[in-house]
Amino acid sequence: MLDPYKVLGVSSSASDEEIKKAYRKLSRQYHPDANMNNPNKDQAETKFKEVQQAYDQIMNKSDYSSASGGYAQGQSGGYGDFGSFGGFGGFGGFGGFGGYGSSGSDRSRSGGDQEAIYMQAAANYINSGHYSEALNVLKSCTSKTAEWYYYSAVANSGIGNNVAAKEHAEEALRLDPDNVQYQMLVNRFRSGGTWYQHQRTSYGGSIIGGNNLCLKLCIANMVCNLCFGGGGMCCGAGGPSSGGYL
Amino acid sequence: MLDYVVLYDSETGNTKKLATEIFASLPGMSKDLISIKDGKTIPEAETYFIGFCVHHGTCSIEIGNFLSDLSAKNVALFGTCGVTSCPEYYSSIENSVSIWLEDDNQYLGAFLCQGKMPLKIRQKFEAMMSKSGCDEEKLMKQLQNFDEAMIHPTEEDVRHARAFAAECLEKISLNF
Numbered sequence: 001m002l003d004p005y006k007v008l009g010v011s012s013s014a015s016d017e018e019i020k021k022a023y024r025k026l027s028r029q030y031h032p033d034a035n036m037n038n039p040n041k042d043q044a045e046t047k048f049k050e051v052q053q054a055y056d057q058i059m060n061k062s063d064y065s066s067a068s069g070g071y072a073q074g075q076s077g078g079y080g081d082f083g084s085f086g087g088f089g090g091f092g093g094f095g096g097f098g099g100y101g102s103s104g105s106d107r108s109r110s111g112g113d114q115e116a117i118y119m120q121a122a123a124n125y126i127n128s129g130h131y132s133e134a135l136n137v138l139k140s141c142t143s144k145t146a147e148w149y150y151y152s153a154v155a156n157s158g159i160g161n162n163v164a165a166k167e168h169a170e171e172a173l174r175l176d177p178d179n180v181q182y183q184m185l186v187n188r189f190r191s192g193g194t195w196y197q198h199q200r201t202s203y204g205g206s207i208i209g210g211n212n213l214c215l216k217l218c219i220a221n222m223v224c225n226l227c228f229g230g231g232g233m234c235c236g237a238g239g240p241s242s243g244g245y246l
Numbered sequence: 247m248l249d250y251v252v253l254y255d256s257e258t259g260n261t262k263k264l265a266t267e268i269f270a271s272l273p274g275m276s277k278d279l280i281s282i283k284d285g286k287t288i289p290e291a292e293t294y295f296i297g298f299c300v301h302h303g304t305c306s307i308e309i310g311n312f313l314s315d316l317s318a319k320n321v322a323l324f325g326t327c328g329v330t331s332c333p334e335y336y337s338s339i340e341n342s343v344s345i346w347l348e349d350d351n352q353y354l355g356a357f358l359c360q361g362k363m364p365l366k367i368r369q370k371f372e373a374m375m376s377k378s379g380c381d382e383e384k385l386m387k388q389l390q391n392f393d394e395a396m397i398h399p400t401e402e403d404v405r406h407a408r409a410f411a412a413e414c415l416e417k418i419s420l421n422f
Contacts, residue, residue: 020345023345024310024314024345024346027304027310027342028307028310031302031304031307031310032301032302033306033307033308034307045302048302049302049303052302052303052304052338052342055341055342055345056338056341056342059341117386117389117390117393120390120393120394121389121390121393121396124393124394124396124397125393125396127396127397128362128396128397130365130396133365133368137393
């Protein structure tokens, strides 16, 4: 390991002020922003990282970090603190796709459950309207559960693959016939535009939560696609030719 | 002189989102919200909330230069980064940015949260995965982190940013 004081070019008895000055000087010199046109920018970046690490080492040694505001630590203390993911609902009610955000993260922390990671990723992509990416991730799953078909139905609809979307929604329901959410989804597909016309007045109402709204928009998108055979209407989805079937 | 200036450096909109929320939460009308990329003259203020996006574990050199020019001000930092919410990493970012401030400023603390990254980064990881000899485990973690970041800053992050701003104002009031 490099001697952090040597990296910064100061003695081990240097004062805080001297260390700061040395850090600032070297940071300015090697900062990637200052070396964009430098033919040796890779070396500069390596040096920059060394300087960062050296400063960090010295600061941690002198317990400097405790002097700061500390809010960042308080707010970011691991995934347990991100209880907010639970707020994204899940599969219990009319919730969004974030159900994996909470439990998925915990599972993925253990590093074992690859499928959970893929499902979480798919949920995130669907939530942000990246349906093709959601389908790409879903392709990586080896087991096709009811949830998988449910996600696939939404993502396929998002890119205009309405036949696959309907089939997958029905498959999700076949695998888990008691799931109210799947039942609703299939019913919405079967009822075509009627449901959307009936429901859309509610979109102007209060937004309960980002994901609820997103889910409604996703489903509205699906039904519109079914009726009009067009591309997505709400989440920037592509047209029918923009993606493949799973 | 203004009471507050919220100055930010944002590339993908994550830090801008926090900046806008923090700006909205500040009381009164003596305040301004400015992107450092606009190239405008930054007005003098008693308190600065300075937002940055994290690259290479720190802020841009523009933000660093601005911070180092401040004297006798109240200064709070906030930022977003794609990397997952690891307290040690966030602490390291805070250290590497707050160091630019001279000691005669009153440093109010920092707020950091995760922010979504451009899709091309995921595509880069995917391409690396297909190469032989790659560190698959590491790349999988990076992909997982990317996917987790997709929904950030969340509403919860925004609430935390507002709470952070309120805490900063309280700190200022306690010193007068």
